[in-house]
Amino acid sequence: MTIRPEDLRYCKSHEWAYAPADSGGIATIGISAFAVAELNDLVFMALPLLGQTISAGDEFGEVESVKAVSPMYSPVSGEIVDVNTELVDRLESLNSDPYDQGWIIRIKMSDPTELTKLLDYSAYQKLLSQNG
């Protein structure tokens, strides 16, 4: 499976969600290449526990760089059904692949219509260009 940035929905806070029609209502969640580049020098990622329920906009973890800690916010509501624990040992891989192998958690969505409230690829690109 190759996740393309064009197929994703985005939060203004730079998290992405991937939920193709055949995903059985499960959204794969990560952070965008822009976020990874902004953070730089990642040293740690704090992940949630399997089975946790979460609402859209809730913090699901933290990513830490040398200088700062940044929370990560969930794009959708539901139950956390998968956590990419081994990502923590290879955070530098996010520099080259924040999408396929860079997924962070998977959520069984309680309300898939929440995806429509997120930015699509072109809207997200527009947001990035406005921020300079």
Next chain:
Amino acid sequence: MGLVLVTSADLRKSFMNTPALKTPLYDWHIENGARMAPFAGYEMPIQYKGIVAEHTATRTALGLFDISHMGRLRFDGPRADQLLDHLLTRRVLDMQPGQVRYSLVCNEEGGILDDVLVSCLESPSSKIYFLLVVNASNKDKIVSWLQPHLADFPDVEFHDVTAATAMIAVQGPKAVEACQKLLPASSLQLGYYKAKVTEQMSKPCIVSRTGYTGEDGFELIVRAEDAPRVWENILLSGRDAGAQPVGLGARDTLRLEAGMPLYGHELSEQIDPYTAGLSFACSLKDRQFIGSSFLANRAKESLPVKRVGLSIEGRRAAREESKCFDHDQREIGVVTSGTFSPTLGRPISMAYIHSDLARTGSQIEVDIRGSRAAATIVDLPFYKRP
């Protein structure tokens, strides 16, 4: 995510309504891709290539730092030394041209107003004068502090030369090599904490063998209009040696590894020099200065808390205000600075811990945003140059 690029309390406090000041190298930073942020009223470069890359370049080759935001205060006149001797914890009356001393400015209660470098210098026309380099965030406070004392010493001429000058730090094992073609031999041979008024390729320049990184190197003070040329000269001359521009992000990780205190973190008006572990910066013998009677008593007392290093387990840094606990869950201290150390590959912090419990090798716990990390008390500095 909350893309907070730097969480330091200093940056939050520095948010101002007036437009930020720019150093003479501001345009260069922008043109060379620096990520800028306001700091102490100035728009400063936080990083260029990245904090870890810049930190490593300084430890292995050479880093260039624009530190023009720091305050530079000049004192001329026959009794300049007496004025400063009255205000600084270090003796100034016996200073000879070429000497630099690390000192503190204290209030009457022995609380630290700032940590400074005081230099005794001789101009090309053989005038002796004194230069005080102060923290950017404390400059206005120190200038106000000086006013009543300047009134008592009307023959002392005081000039705030900050805006007319720039300050560039050149730090790393290759610093001397990179400056070979740029500075006269007499400057290259300066001993540690020595300074000289000289020229950098016919531009007036004060060179001192000082720094805030734990590496060898120099700090140069030049005229503001000469700064871009001097900066480019050093970068060019040091290019083969691997010279890199370095921002305030790595400046902090470097000084922390070197165990050096930062005002607003390890030092404040609520902390005295002895508690801060800076007794070497206090010369009490046969002199009086503001705070000396308080400090004379303090020097004889046992201290309630002690400044220590912490080596943290795991990958998460324990940053300022993180609380420290013993294994019985009693609160025993607080972190004042913390980061992930690029050189050591693990998180490090400086903290004030109850003196009874501040033993090297002791295992404690630190609260990091609600969860506990194990930590070991270690001696400072974390890093010493080979």
